[in-house]
Amino acid sequence: MSIATALQNRAEAAQTLKTLSTLPANLVDAIAGETEGNTEYLARRIASLAFAGRDASALVVELSARQNSDGGFGGGPGYDSNALDTGWALIALKSAKAFAAVSPALGYLILAQASDGSYSAAGRSDVESTAVVVLALGLYASQFESFAAISRAVLYLLAQRTPAGQWGNSAFLTATVYAAIHDVVPLEPTTTAVRGFLTARQGADGSWDNGDPFSTSLALRGVRPIRCRAPPRPARSNSGTSSPVPIRCSFRSISTA
DSSP states (O other): OSSOOOOHHHHHHHHHHHHHHHOHHHHHHHHOOOOOOHHHHHHHHHHHEEEEOOOOOOHHHHHHHTOOOOOOSSTTTTTBBBBBHHHHHHHHHHTTTTOOOOHHHHHHHHHHHTTTTTEEEEEEEEEEHHHHHHHHHHHHHTSOHHHHHHHHHHHHHHHHTTTTTTTTTTTHHHHHHHHHHHTOOTTHHHHHHHHHHHHBBBOOTTTTTTTHHHHHHHHHHHSSSSSEEEOOOOEOOHHHHOOOOOOEEEEEEOOOO
């Protein structure tokens, strides 16, 4: 039993296998063949095809057509914009190197942020939505003025930790938030707390949450060592001064030697 749907499971597994091992062609085929049309699923299909080096241009056109006049994306065509679906759309557009819709979507997210730094789902501050938005904003931080919004959102996420340093006593949520914030917070004590929590939750069969492929895929990316690349060129503000941007990091591949 999984906390996620089949497409969510496959998409997270595809990202983990691409990052840490080899992405099987038949897994990408299964993702490409999905027909569920909500915006998150469409975005996940685009990202998975991009991971595999396949053409996602038709899906990008379909996704871009869903952008609302406020710059955001809703759960489907004609739905009101929300932060979570806009974040997923931005992640997909970055994966596919399609940038025409990016600036209005980022503008929507900047305006949608609550005063406490969070992003909401169903009208309430939501940790998962905020983490997905931080992931999305971070992808564009070197080209757009998004670091102030990232900083506020990260402070909100850090404030939601348990005293032991995880989120919601959940492998899925802890790994999701860690993926969003690890580039922009000091490695310690966050990294040790997160990896300690995730390692303790791993089952004897190597999985998380009793064989859940969704939690397992996210947790695997959370426990791997990370390697930070050189920081991107700082964005310039209107005053001509440089704004700080997060250092993007990537997970080390598993050695099979």
